[in-house]
Amino acid sequence: NAGVMQNPRHLVRRRGQEARLRCSPMKGHSHVYWYRQLPEEGLKFMVYLQKENIIDESGMPKERFSAEFPKEGPSILRIQQVVRGDSAAYFCASSPVWKETQYFGPGTRLLVL
Amino acid sequence: ELKVEQNPLFLSMQEGKNYTIYCNYSTTSDRLYWYRQDPGKSLESLFVLLSNGAVKQEGRLMASLDTKARLSTLHITAAVHDLSATYFCAVADSGGGADGLTFGKGTHLIIQP
DSSP, X not given: OOOOEEEOSEEEEOTTOOEEEXXXXXXXXXXXEEEEEOTTSOEXXXXXXXXXXXXXXXXXXXXXXXXXXXXXXXXXXXEOSOOGGGOEEEEEEEESSTTSOOEEOOOEEEEEO | OOOEEEEOSEEEEETTOOEXXXXXXXXXXXXXXXXXXXXXXXXXXXXXXXXXXXXXXXXXXXXXXXXXXXXXXXXXXXXXXGGOEEEEEEEEEOSSOOSSEEEOOOEEEEEEO
C-alpha cells in the first residue's frame, strides 16, 4: 500500500536549466496538490489538479512554472529556466476526493546553482 | 485572503511538561489540519478537525477547534523527546478561495531530557 511517491528526491540544476518533478499519488487518489516550502517557512500552495485538468493554479508563479496530470502516468511540475530563488522543497499531496485529508509525499529538494 | 498564524514559532521545553500551540486563522473554514514534520522529512497527518468544538486526542497530543474564535490549539501533555519536531496547522478556505491548504509558519518544538 504505497504512499505518495515523488522523484527525484534531490535535484541539482544550474541557472537557466529546466527542472521536472514527478508525483505519483496514492492508489485510488485522483486529486493532486503541489506545494513549495522555503527554508524555515510553511508550505505554500501552488496548484491543484485532477486527471487531465488543472482545477486551481492560483498559487503558481505566472511565468516559467507549469503543471500537468495526464490520463496515464504521474503528475509533473515543470520549472523552466530555473533561478536561484526556485531552490526549495517541493511537496506533492494527494487525496481520494476533494476536501478529504491530503497525504504528502517525501518531497523533492531542488537546488539551483 | 486566508491568513494562518501560529504561535509560538519556537518552543523549547523539558520532558514531562505541558504546553499548548495556538493557530489563528482569518476567514471561515470548514476544515483544519495539524501536521508533523521531522527535519528533512515529509509531513505526517496528525488530526483533522471539522466542526466547532471538535476535540481529538492521540497519545500525548490533543487538538481542539473553536470556529467562532477561528482558533485551534494543539496541547502536549507530559512531553517526551520523541515529540520534538515542527508542527504545522493548515486551514482549508471555505469562502471560495484557493483549493489548496493554507499553512502556518510552523512551530519548532524541541523537547529536552
